[in-house]
Amino acid sequence: MPDDSPSTFNPFASAEITPPVSSHWAAKRELAQALRELSNTLVTSAPSEELLKQASATISELNKALANSPRYYGSQEFANTQEHGSRGELNYELNAIGGLSNPLSPGLNMWLEGKLAFGKVKCGYAYEGPPGFVHGGYVAAILDQFLGMAQIAGGQSGMTGTLHVRYLRPTPLNTDLDLRGSVDRVDGRKTVVTAELLANGEVTARSEGLFIRPSNTLKEMFEKD
Numbered sequence: 001m002p003d004d005s006p007s008t009f010n011p012f013a014s015a016e017i018t019p020p021v022s023s024h025w026a027a028k029r030e031l032a033q034a035l036r037e038l039s040n041t042l043v044t045s046a047p048s049e050e051l052l053k054q055a056s057a058t059i060s061e062l063n064k065a066l067a068n069s070p071r072y073y074g075s076q077e078f079a080n081t082q083e084h085g086s087r088g089e090l091n092y093e094l095n096a097i098g099g100l101s102n103p104l105s106p107g108l109n110m111w112l113e114g115k116l117a118f119g120k121v122k123c124g125y126a127y128e129g130p131p132g133f134v135h136g137g138y139v140a141a142i143l144d145q146f147l148g149m150a151q152i153a154g155g156q157s158g159m160t161g162t163l164h165v166r167y168l169r170p171t172p173l174n175t176d177l178d179l180r181g182s183v184d185r186v187d188g189r190k191t192v193v194t195a196e197l198l199a200n201g202e203v204t205a206r207s208e209g210l211f212i213r214p215s216n217t218l219k220e221m222f223e224k225d
């Protein structure tokens with residue numbers, strides 16, 4: 001059983017990708033990466049219809065085999081098993097933007113250095129919006145997740161109340177993107193965090209998020225088993 005102690009798991013401690021907590025998650029990370037590559041190939045290739053249909057049938061068969069295994073719908077159900085990791089560990093694997101075992105996630109890596117937050121991500125062709133550039137919705141999603149983590153630098157945790165993004169220039173695909181951010185101010189349950197997204201050293205988007213630590217009622221709602 002994985003160690004559930006939060007003191008042994010801090011994926012934001014350094015720029016290094018935190019290793020998976022078990023061989024199960026290591027194998028899932030590999031499969032998620034293979035699926036990302038498959039998505040990239042699908043949106044950048046023009047195979048024959050025959051090959052496309054053959055690929056659909058093969059993948060459907062594989063999906064049936066995977067679906068026959070024990071199923072847990074959402075990270076809370078995984079956590080309830082007490083066999084697949086703590087909530088923090090599961091978020092690191094399954095999150096929509098940073099989850100390394102989630103093929104939809106571009107695998108945003110984030111870490112803290114003192115009061116500053118940093119991140120790295122690269123978006124392939126599956127994330128295209130304007131030709132050659134990242135879809136603005138993904139830019140906002142990446143910034144949302146990053147700002148959410150950066151709150152930790154101010155010792156806070158909360159949900160996004162508002163997110164403001166100023167798109168300064170298109171964000172290129174297939175390019176190492178850097179993020180940097182910090183807590184601007186904390187006022188009770190409210191934390192304002194700011195961040196920038198950079199490509200090749202140039203800021204492509206600037207954002208500010210207001211994060212609100214939920215009231216007890218909401219907290220109880222999220223934490224119910």
Ligand SMILES: CCCCCCCC(=O)SCCNC(=O)CCNC(=O)[C@H](O)C(C)(C)COP(=O)(O)OP(=O)(O)OC[C@H]1O[C@@H](n2cnc3c(N)ncnc32)[C@H](O)[C@@H]1OP(=O)(O)O
Nearest residue numbers: 144145148149159160161162189190210212213214215218
């Ligand atoms: C480490 C990884 C972190 C990941 C972060 C990822 C970020 C996310 O994507 S989170 C998902 C997106 N966000 C959501 O779904 C949030 C949905 N909204 C909610 O759950 C609630 O409205 C929530 C939690 C924001 C506030 O609820 P609650 O705690 O009941 O707030 P409430 O007591 O009514 O209000 C508290 C204060 O905040 C203000 N406030 C509440 N909501 C908002 C809002 N959306 N915008 C601005 N101000 C707000 C209120 O006016 C009040 O202000 P004041 O104290 O000055 O009167």
